[in-house]
Amino acid sequence: MPLTTLSQSCLQDYADCAQRFQLRWLEELAYPAIEAEPALENEQHALEGERFHRLAQQSLLGIPPEKLTPLANTPNLQRWWEHFLAACLFPQPPQALYPEISLSAPLPPYRLVAKFDLIARLPDGNFLIYDWKTYRKRPRNEFLAIRWQTRVYRALLARAGHCLNQGQAIAPEQITMVYWFADFPTESAFFPYTTAQYHRDWDALQTLAAEISSASAFPRTEDEQKCTWCIYRSYCNRGIQAGSGEPEEADFQTEFDPEQIGEIAF
Numbered sequence: 001m002p003l004t005t006l007s008q009s010c011l012q013d014y015a016d017c018a019q020r021f022q023l024r025w026l027e028e029l030a031y032p033a034i035e036a037e038p039a040l041e042n043e044q045h046a047l048e049g050e051r052f053h054r055l056a057q058q059s060l061l062g063i064p065p066e067k068l069t070p071l072a073n074t075p076n077l078q079r080w081w082e083h084f085l086a087a088c089l090f091p092q093p094p095q096a097l098y099p100e101i102s103l104s105a106p107l108p109p110y111r112l113v114a115k116f117d118l119i120a121r122l123p124d125g126n127f128l129i130y131d132w133k134t135y136r137k138r139p140r141n142e143f144l145a146i147r148w149q150t151r152v153y154r155a156l157l158a159r160a161g162h163c164l165n166q167g168q169a170i171a172p173e174q175i176t177m178v179y180w181f182a183d184f185p186t187e188s189a190f191f192p193y194t195t196a197q198y199h200r201d202w203d204a205l206q207t208l209a210a211e212i213s214s215a216s217a218f219p220r221t222e223d224e225q226k227c228t229w230c231i232y233r234s235y236c237n238r239g240i241q242a243g244s245g246e247p248e249e250a251d252f253q254t255e256f257d258p259e260q261i262g263e264i265a266f
């Protein structure tokens with residue numbers, strides 16, 4: 001199947017390593033190697049992250065905590081869930097909440113897509129984009145600011161968010177992206193937006209889409225540090241043994257992807 005959509009995940013892969021982009025998104029190769037040691041513990045952490053996202057989604061849809069709390073049944077989940085319930089997420093009571101909402105817009109020759117953990121519309125007309133992170137380390141703001149997720153989510157809300165704003169376009173200055181860290185609940189990262197940033201981001205996205213669509217080669221990254229955590233190491237002869245622990249900037253490729261979230265049973 002030819003690639004028809006671009007998401008922040010595939011753009012980040014392309015930025016990190018064009019070969020990884022090719023293997024994952026064009027050839028759709030299954031993960032041939034574990035990402036980090038100890039494997040079982042990391043797999044468990046990823047699963048808990050997925051379950052936490054589902055709990056947050058169901059809570060925001062109005063399911064009472066007493067029905068959801070029994071599902072937070074591991075030490076990590078219990079801690080994250082307690083932090084979530086105690087969190088003061090909004091600076092003012094939101095006018096509308098849109099958990100797990102998808103937006104898309106044409107980005108020729110593709111469509112740019114994103115599934116947001118939460119978009120909140122505030123009474124003052126501003127919009128907050130929330131993304132829940134279950135990292136074991138709190139990444140630096142400088143690292144998050146340049147991630148494609150931060151750029152794509154804000155640009156897409158400005159581009160395609162009129163459906164959440166009574167048909168009116170949302171100005172970039174009305175948008176702030178917030179990363180909320182389940183293990184660092186008082187250390188959220190805030191990224192406001194400006195029209196200048198929006199134009200810069202959209203221009204960059206258009207350039208990248210054109211480049212990807214016309215690329216004839218997808219070379220391996222020269223930064224072999226990126227291979228330490230890459231699940232395609234064996235394809236590239238870039239090592240057999242996974243790195244141990246967690247990447248310095250917490251960028252597991254297999255970090256829970258909310259675009260794959262399903263229904264929760266309770």
Ligand code: SF4
Pocket residue numbers: 017018019020021023220221226227230231232233234235236238
């Ligand atoms: S192992 Fe290295 S070169 Fe190969 S896909 Fe992964 S990051 Fe790219």
